[in-house]
Amino acid sequence: MLATLLTDWRLGLDGDADGALLPVTTDDGTRATLRLDANEHEHLALQRWRGRGAVQLLRADPSRHALLVERVGGDLADAWDVEACQTVATLYGVLHVAPMPQLRSQADLVGQRADELRRDARSVPVPRRLVDQALALARDLTADPPTAVLHGDLHFGQVRRGSRDGEDVWLAIAPRPVNGDPHSELEPMLRHRFDEYAAPWAAGSVRDGIRQRFHTLVDTAGLDEDRARDWVVVRSVLHAHRVQHDRDQVTACITVAKAVQD
Structure with a gap:
């Protein structure tokens, strides 16, 4: 499935996997993350939020639980x-x-x-x-x-550092929306x-x-x-x-x- 996704979505691996998360680059050089264990309806919530307060969805294949999202940084581990x-x-x-x-x-x-x-x-x-x-x-x-x-x-672990309009922001990831x-x-x-x-x-x-x-x-x-x-x-x-x-x-x-x- 991974090989098929990489081919279909024209992605190149860009580092080591972190569980079901794989750093990739798109054919235009965009750094992204391929997720292979997406929750049911996760893509719908990400589409609805459109990058406001949440990671930006780039592509989705719900039948294979696969999502392509923007690459984000660290979580709130160091925050009091x-x-x-x-x-x-x-x-x-x-x-x-x-x-x-x-x-x-x-x-x-x-x-x-x-x-x-x-x-x-x-x-x-x-x-x-x-x-x-x-x-x-x-x-x-x-x-x-x-x-x-x-x-x-x-x-704590579901909030990651990202960027919007040149400013650092915190973004939610991996929703289980209802x-x-x-x-x-x-x-x-x-x-x-x-x-x-x-x-x-x-x-x-x-x-x-x-x-x-x-x-x-x-x-x-x-x-x-x-x-x-x-x-x-x-x-x-x-x-x-x-x-x-x-x-x-x-x-x-x-x-x-x-x-x-x-």
């Missing part, structure tokens, strides 16, 4: 929590465009995962009160119609780089670190705090159910869900 959260929260306002009819509804996805959690409620390694709370909140939060296209998995509620976007930012909450240079407790990220995201994006908090609980518990055999990830999910409510 508050700075990184401000950067990501600013992107929310750019990426959350009007819903697209081609995308799946967040309500359908959450409803399906909530049903699976409900069936496993007695065995999932999450306190029962949190499970019951998440199921009730999921029902209430998904009752309203979707208001925006969501990235779906926006966190139509839904912008308040649901925060949870990945609270769960990723979890070990840094307890790092020697971190100020305060793990709980303090989680709450600092949460409030920075809410305040910068201008979101409703209560609704954002409820979505963090829902997404944390649903994710814990999906990774229930990974003790560290489950612990992180439970800790996040509790911290935003204390």
